[in-house]
Amino acid sequence: MIRLAKKEDLGAINEIYNYEVAHSIYNVDTRPVTQEERLLWYENHPKNELPILVKEVKGETIAWASLSQWTTHGGYSKTAEVAIFVARNVHRQGLGKELLRNLIEKAETLEYKSLVSRIVAGNTPSIKLHQLFGFKYVGVMRRIACKLDQWVDVQIWQKDLFI
Numbered sequence: 780m781i782r783l784a785k786k787e788d789l790g791a792i793n794e795i796y797n798y799e800v801a802h803s804i805y806n807v808d809t810r811p812v813t814q815e816e817r818l819l820w821y822e823n824h825p826k827n828e829l830p831i832l833v834k835e836v837k838g839e840t841i842a843w844a845s846l847s848q849w850t851t852h853g854g855y856s857k858t859a860e861v862a863i864f865v866a867r868n869v870h871r872q873g874l875g876k877e878l879l880r881n882l883i884e885k886a887e888t889l890e891y892k893s894l895v896s897r898i899v900a901g902n903t904p905s906i907k908l909h910q911l912f913g914f915k916y917v918g919v920m921r922r923i924a925c926k927l928d929q930w931v932d933v934q935i936w937q938k939d940l941f942i
């Protein structure tokens with residue numbers, strides 16, 4: 780089942796996220812997100828503006844996706860940034876597709892006009908997933924971030940929601 784996130788999901792959301800923080804250069808956070816920070820993030824995602832979706836199976840939250848504010852400048856208010864994270868043990872089972880499909884539907888309902896994703900170059904699963912849903916490559920910021928002692932390029936991908 781795909782549903783809106785509740786406070787009770789924050790532990791699982793953080794666990795899935797922090798695994799990537801610790802082990803992957805495709806996520807450029809350099810320290811784990813604390814429970815307090817995650818709660819603040821949740822409170823800054825009102826469900827009718829910046830929804831967080833989770834995939835629940837047998838009572839367990841195993842993947843999540845969210846829309847976040849792209850920047851605080853007012854002109855960008857119809858743009859949102861996508862995040863999507865699937866627990867490692869259930870990768871490549873279609874959950875990314877299911878979540879992104881639902882997230883795009885939410886974005887359309889909320890009348891967003893543009894979705895943006897920042898993807899570290901080389902993150903093939905994420906790039907393919909975004910391409911499947913019509914995101915287009917915009918450009919690359921070269922060696923813009925350093926993670927696990929490696930400088931990485933970060934690509935911008937965008938989905939146009941203007942009808």
Ligand SMILES: CC(C)(COP(=O)(O)OP(=O)(O)OC[C@H]1O[C@@H](n2cnc3c(N)ncnc32)[C@H](O)[C@@H]1OP(=O)(O)O)[C@@H](O)C(=O)NCCC(=O)NCCS
Pocket residue numbers: 799805806862863864865866869870871872873874875876877896897898899902903904905907908911
């Ligand atoms: C990116 C991510 C969300 C994809 O989720 P997923 O549930 O594994 O993806 P799906 O099973 O729905 O696969 C969607 C498509 O992505 C591509 N894909 C997924 N895993 C892949 C892999 N290991 N290699 C190549 N392509 C892959 C395929 O095109 C796949 O479609 P297909 O199975 O019909 O060929 C997941 O790998 C993840 O959580 N990664 C870590 C966090 C992350 O990088 N998030 C994105 C930040 S921008």
